[in-house]
Amino acid sequence: MNTLLSAGLILLLGFIGARLLKYIRLPSVTAFLIVGILIGPHILNIVTEEIFTASDFFSNLVLGVIAFSLGENFRLEEIKKGMKQIMWISFIAAFGTWVLVSAALLIYFVIVKVPIYPAIVLGAAASATAPAATVLVIREYRASGLLTEF
Structure with a gap:
């Protein structure tokens, strides 16, 4: 299967999955994750490992669009105004x-x-979160409030 056809299949199945899972009030981001897990090489194998490897260009393109979208949401004056709150929220979220x-x-x-020392390292890895999914859910539900302003 060529890369363009695979990308189309991924988009189509993701869109259908997001529409179906919207009925149980799941955010679209969660639906895309669930569909990705299902059609990926470890469950249904509709999208094989080779297809994922060949679609690096599309992955980078999509990540670039998401990063650009995140960047346009940041307002320097708002960040400066709420810096103390941002630092505390970030610390509590990461440490917690x-x-x-x-x-x-x-x-x-x-x-x-089994040896317990990897638990600490895995806990540290889990605290490293990316804001992309959070921002997409905030946009989808048009959430507003103190925490969504940052």
Whole structure:
């Protein structure tokens, strides 16, 4: 299957999945993730590993559009005004995620009797979040408020 046809198939299935999952009030981003997992090489294998490798150009293009979209939302004066709140929210989100994920994995690793030190590293990796999905959900639901202004 050529790359352009594969990209079209991915877009079509993603769109259909997003429409179907909208009935159970899931954000489109979540629907795209679910469809991607289902059609990917590990479940239905509709989109194979080779297709994902060949579609690097499209992936980079889409990531560029998302990054541009995120950049147009930032207003320097708003960021300066709320810097203290932004720092606290960021710290609490990152630290809280690290603590919760590390603790959960620590408990799991103790139960299955494997070394526990990777739990801390995996907890740290989990705290590194990308804002793209968050911004897309905020836009989709037209959310507004103190936290959405940043």
